[in-house]
Amino acid sequence: MMMTEKQSPLRSPVNMKLASLKDLVKLVISGVGLDRSAGYIGHFAEENRSIFFIFNTSIGYFELNALPIIVWVEDADKPDKSFIRFKTSPKEEMEFSNDASDPKWLAIPIVTFEILPDFLKVWEKKE
Numbered sequence: 254m255m256m257t258e259k260q261s262p263l264r265s266p267v268n269m270k271l272a273s274l275k276d277l278v279k280l281v282i283s284g285v286g287l288d289r290s291a292g293y294i295g296h297f298a299e300e301n302r303s304i305f306f307i308f309n310t311s312i313g314y315f316e317l318n319a320l321p322i323i324v325w326v327e328d329a330d331k332p333d334k335s336f337i338r339f340k341t342s343p344k345e346e347m348e349f350s351n352d353a354s355d356p357k358w359l360a361i362p363i364v365t366f367e368i369l370p371d372f373l374k375v376w377e378k379k380e
Contacts, residue, residue: 256260262372263371263372264334264372266323266373266375267322267375268322269322269323269324269337270323270326270376271308271325271326273326274287274341275347276330277305277307277325277326278294278337278339278361279339281361282359285359292307293305293307293361293363294306294337295361295365295366295370296364296366297364297366298365298366302376303332304325304326304330305325306325306326307323308323309323310322313367323373325375325376332365334350334351334363335350335353335359336350336352336353336360337360338353338358338359338361339358340357340359349363
């Protein structure tokens with residue numbers, strides 16, 4: 254099907270920068286259901302930066318069908334493991350791990366992206 258209207262360029266999602274990787278982990282696990290499934294955290298490394306992020310949409314945002322949102326944080330850690338694990342008892346702890354089987358921890362997979370489209374790189378400094 255051929256489009257007769259001119260397509261507009263993709264706009265970047267709304268971006269929300271968090272204060273820490275732990276805050277991003279808490280946001281992801283806040284949606285954990287009975288199956289203990291928590292989604293994933295994206296990772297993108299460029300030059301000497303390590304970016305962790307989630308991509309979401311706010312369905313039915315006012316007159317829009319959906320508002321695309323990237324929640325992100327820049328962190329010094331470059332993950333060499335497959336998961337971020339988090340627990341709150343006996344104290345709050347977070348760590349990178351290759352083990353997702355321990356039921357005392359909620360494990361969130363880290364998905365590392367080699368290439369991201371430019372419109373998703375909301376952390377780029379605009380000049």
